[in-house]
Amino acid sequence: MSTRKEPTDLLEEELQELRHEQAALPSHNLKDEDFDDEDNADDDDDDHDYNEDGGHDDDYDDDGDDYDDDGDARNAGKAGRHNGWVPPGADNQGGDEDVFGTDLDEHFYIPRRLEDKCASLVEAVNDFHFAMLNDSQRNDFYRQALARQVKPGDVVLEIGTGSGLLAMLAASAGAKHVYTIEANRHLAALARKIIRANNLQDKITVINKLSTNVHVGHDFPERCDVLVSEILGTLLLGESALQFVADARRRLLKKDAAIIPRAGRQFISLVQSNELRQITSVQKWEGFDLHEFNALQDTVSLVFTKQYGFRFSSVKHDLLVAKQQVCDVDFTRDGPGSLGEEVIIPIVAEADGTVDAVLTYWEAYGDKDEQLVMSTEPEATKDNFARDMQWGQALQLVEDLDNEGDEPKPFVVSKGERIDLIVRFSEDSAVMQFALSRPQHAA
Numbered sequence: 001m002s003t004r005k006e007p008t009d010l011l012e013e014e015l016q017e018l019r020h021e022q023a024a025l026p027s028h029n030l031k032d033e034d035f036d037d038e039d040n041a042d043d044d045d046d047d048h049d050y051n052e053d054g055g056h057d058d059d060y061d062d063d064g065d066d067y068d069d070d071g072d073a074r075n076a077g078k079a080g081r082h083n084g085w086v087p088p089g090a091d092n093q094g095g096d097e098d099v100f101g102t103d104l105d106e107h108f109y110i111p112r113r114l115e116d117k118c119a120s121l122v123e124a125v126n127d128f129h130f131a132m133l134n135d136s137q138r139n140d141f142y143r144q145a146l147a148r149q150v151k152p153g154d155v156v157l158e159i160g161t162g163s164g165l166l167a168m169l170a171a172s173a174g175a176k177h178v179y180t181i182e183a184n185r186h187l188a189a190l191a192r193k194i195i196r197a198n199n200l201q202d203k204i205t206v207i208n209k210l211s212t213n214v215h216v217g218h219d220f221p222e223r224c225d226v227l228v229s230e231i232l233g234t235l236l237l238g239e240s241a242l243q244f245v246a247d248a249r250r251r252l253l254k255k256d257a258a259i260i261p262r263a264g265r266q267f268i269s270l271v272q273s274n275e276l277r278q279i280t281s282v283q284k285w286e287g288f289d290l291h292e293f294n295a296l297q298d299t300v301s302l303v304f305t306k307q308y309g310f311r312f313s314s315v316k317h318d319l320l321v322a323k324q325q326v327c328d329v330d331f332t333r334d335g336p337g338s339l340g341e342e343v344i345i346p347i348v349a350e351a352d353g354t355v356d357a358v359l360t361y362w363e364a365y366g367d368k369d370e371q372l373v374m375s376t377e378p379e380a381t382k383d384n385f386a387r388d389m390q391w392g393q394a395l396q397l398v399e400d401l402d403n404e405g406d407e408p409k410p411f412v413v414s415k416g417e418r419i420d421l422i423v424r425f426s427e428d429s430a431v432m433q434f435a436l437s438r439p440q441h442a443a
């Protein structure tokens, strides 16, 4: 069985190693959002010479990037515990210690096809890749965006090929060539197989690396015209799209390259729900008073609807604040840190009630005028089971922190009341945490 788990932090020493590696890379300052005109294909490092043979064949291999994988992509959720995230199954230098099935009893059978795969990869694929690939509206969003953006002669770059589907859509949209990057070697190998089976091997090159280790002049001859990626999480930026896209923009793309998706917005609603309350707190059962058990209620972390095991649209609820934007991301311009550390957004309650949770969802836009929209809002995904099963939404339970005590106190609002929504972003902007406060209490 595969469930979306919270990401586990990298062990401190692995993190140190990762930071050390990143610091050692030639042009890898992910915080630097400015496009460096000097740093283009012509003057890229001499020691990363483009290999004529390598350019259009599909024999790239993992060069031993020393990244470890931890946590599940669409599961990044614990506020403030996100920095250093890499995709699940990103190749290790020292081989796969995280082998699938090692935690099963010895007499349990594992098919040979899975024996050499790493557990976090198998988990991620079964957790969301299949649902994602069957989210037909998602695939169509990318097909339409690519059809609008790819011009004859364009070279397209993709971050994160998975099965190779978007790379094939880009080739079908008329790209001269597609370079598609994949951090996991098994996925890269499968994508090559699939691309060959679809007779697109002359148009698409799969590069088995983490995108931050790819270099112009070594992996492909010049900066690319279009970037496409689908590294959006249950939280818009949960799969570190801001870091990876900003890095690609700075080092791997032409100055006015088209970027798909071009932008995105994270939204929240404030919800009241007895059904949600029933599975996240307790009051009494028959004559027994149990409310003190709520002392352990988690009002700190974002939890994914998949983890609760429901589609939010199937849970009875009232919207006390219907839809509020909490951040606006422009992938053609923004980078890690663009969102700052904290914002306070004044909002007005639209009905009387108790705010049980902050519900989060997002929209991503495939074109400049935002006609092409992909959304995870519960209403928009009602008829899209696959989307709810791959992304779903995230929820953070709410307590009245202006009246903090041994147990969480309900945050009760009246229609028309002004409240402050405090949004805290993790250092890399990938994860957020929410709090509600009455204006007189806000610092």
Ligand SMILES: C[S@@+](CC[C@H](N)C(=O)[O-])C[C@H]1O[C@@H](n2cnc3c(N)ncnc32)[C@H](O)[C@@H]1O
Binding pocket: 087, 088, 089, 090, 132, 133, 159, 160, 161, 162, 163, 164, 165, 166, 181, 182, 183, 184, 187, 209, 210, 211, 212, 229, 230, 231, 232, 244
């Ligand atoms: C959510 S899947 C999308 C796959 C495919 N693009 C699609 O849309 O069907 C993301 C894939 O990108 C890979 N990935 C994520 N970030 C990456 C990065 N920075 N460099 C290389 N691969 C990455 C993951 O291993 C995963 O296979």
